[in-house]
Amino acid sequence: MCTTCGCGSNEVRIDGIATHDHPHPHEHGHDHQDRTHTIELEQKVLAKNDALAEHNRTWLAERGITAINLMSSPGAGKTSLLERTIKESGRTISVVEGDQETAFDAQRIRAAGARAVQVNTGAGCHLDAPMVERALAELRPADGGLVFIENVGNLVCPALFDLGEARKVVVISVTEGDDKPLKYPHMFAAADLVVVNKTDLLPYVDFDVERLSDDARKLNSKLQVMLLSVRTGDNIEAWISWLEELAISRNSHAVR
Amino acid sequence: MHELSIAESVVDAVLQRTGRRQVTTVRLQVGRLSGVVPDALKFCFELATSGTALEGSVLEVEEPPGRAHCRSCDSDFLMDDLILLCDCGSADVEVTGGSELQVLSVEVA
Numbered sequence: 001m002c003t004t005c006g007c008g009s010n011e012v013r014i015d016g017i018a019t020h021d022h023p024h025p026h027e028h029g030h031d032h033q034d035r036t037h038t039i040e041l042e043q044k045v046l047a048k049n050d051a052l053a054e055h056n057r058t059w060l061a062e063r064g065i066t067a068i069n070l071m072s073s074p075g076a077g078k079t080s081l082l083e084r085t086i087k088e089s090g091r092t093i094s095v096v097e098g099d100q101e102t103a104f105d106a107q108r109i110r111a112a113g114a115r116a117v118q119v120n121t122g123a124g125c126h127l128d129a130p131m132v133e134r135a136l137a138e139l140r141p142a143d144g145g146l147v148f149i150e151n152v153g154n155l156v157c158p159a160l161f162d163l164g165e166a167r168k169v170v171v172i173s174v175t176e177g178d179d180k181p182l183k184y185p186h187m188f189a190a191a192d193l194v195v196v197n198k199t200d201l202l203p204y205v206d207f208d209v210e211r212l213s214d215d216a217r218k219l220n221s222k223l224q225v226m227l228l229s230v231r232t233g234d235n236i237e238a239w240i241s242w243l244e245e246l247a248i249s250r251n252s253h254a255v256r
Numbered sequence: 257m258h259e260l261s262i263a264e265s266v267v268d269a270v271l272q273r274t275g276r277r278q279v280t281t282v283r284l285q286v287g288r289l290s291g292v293v294p295d296a297l298k299f300c301f302e303l304a305t306s307g308t309a310l311e312g313s314v315l316e317v318e319e320p321p322g323r324a325h326c327r328s329c330d331s332d333f334l335m336d337d338l339i340l341l342c343d344c345g346s347a348d349v350e351v352t353g354g355s356e357l358q359v360l361s362v363e364v365a
Contacts, residue, residue, distance in 0.1 A: 036280055041273055041359040045265050045284070126258055157258035160291050185338040186291040218339045221347055 049161055052129035056136065056164025064144040066247045069165035071187060073180075074153030076173040077197040079105045080230045081239070082148055083112040088240055091247060092145035096135040098127040098152045105150065115139060126157035129164060146247060155184040166250055173198040174207040181215040189219045193226060195239065200229040259296040262357070263304035269359050270310060279310045281363035289322040289338060289354035313362075322354030 044050065060067050070078050079097075086093050086109070094115040097105040106118035117139040119131050132149060141147045149165060151158040170191040172180055175198060181188040188194065194216055196209065213225045226242065228235040270279060282301075286292050294317045301315045322335030328346035340349040 036363040036365055038361050038363055039273055040361045043269050043359050045262055045269060045357045045359060048265060048268060160258055189338050
């Protein structure tokens with residue numbers, strides 16, 4: 001077999017492609033001493049994760065559940081936003097909480113009145129589709145409700161892993177600075193909505209909302225930006241309406 | 257450090273195809289816009305392959321550049337980052353390459 005291109009009489013082609021028609025700039029007929037075989041895979045590295053994410057998506061759709069993957073740096077206010085959402089949304093909410101360690105956030109969510117399952121990733125820096133599959137089985141979320149998947153606080157790694165969610169939401173707080181979209185472009189390129197939290201602190205920090213919005217849209221022209229303060233409740237109604245419209249559109253889509 | 261998960265996914269994907277055969281080389285395609293850092297991946301690859309049929313294998317990484325197509329001026333251009341902006345000033349740009357993250361082929365003994 002030719003180890004340059006993998007063709008030859010003893011070739012191993014596990015993907016079932018027995019023939020190929022690319023040009024052969026190298027000579028054939030040479031002897032190989034190393035007796036290695038080339039196996040063509042041409043397989044996406046994250047194929048297994050993506051297949052399980054699709055499985056999660058179907059599982060959720062069959063139950064009329066709308067899932068949102070909530071991502072941010074640590075401390076941007078994901079859990080606080082969820083506590084407020086549980087109190088103000090008319091929908092049944094369940095939460096998959098992701099953190100490296102502790103069940104602090106799941107305890108907060110349960111205290112706010114919603115079902116929650118804590119996933120501790122240990123050394124892991126993000127949630128993946130297999131973790132979410134197991135968490136959903138444990139969580140048993142209500143049909144027709146909202147499921148929030150609160151990812152591990154990290155603006156880098158969670159961007160790459162599809163979990164089966166309907167939408168990806170990035171939360172950023174004004175104390176973090178307005179330069180985050182260009183510093184963490186993959187996260188903003190993957191997101192559907194950016195929630196800018198802690199707007200009650202805007203008078204005290206140098207955070208240019210315009211700059212953040214402009215930079216985020218350079219990466220993702222369809223990205224929506226929503227300003228609110230979880231602490232004061234300012235503009236929370238915009239977030240609740242966004243969720244409501246999303247849930248309605250998902251369910252009407254599922255019925256069709 | 258998602259590169260460790262990526263490296264573990266590579267090992268899983270390869271083992272599924274190669275079974276118990278000793279793997280000597282793994283060829284990957286890691287696009288420049290994929291969000292994966294090849295050097296970090298190479299470091300993690302050693303950890304992820306330890307004790308498997310891929311242990312000691314050579315990791316070869318192809319890094320296709322970022323490519324885009326501008327719908328406004330109908331031109332194709334190279335992208336160094338994820339900013340969707342053509343030289344003509346249009347942001348109506350579609351990424352056409354550089355997001356690849358796949359196992360191309362492996363050599364087995």
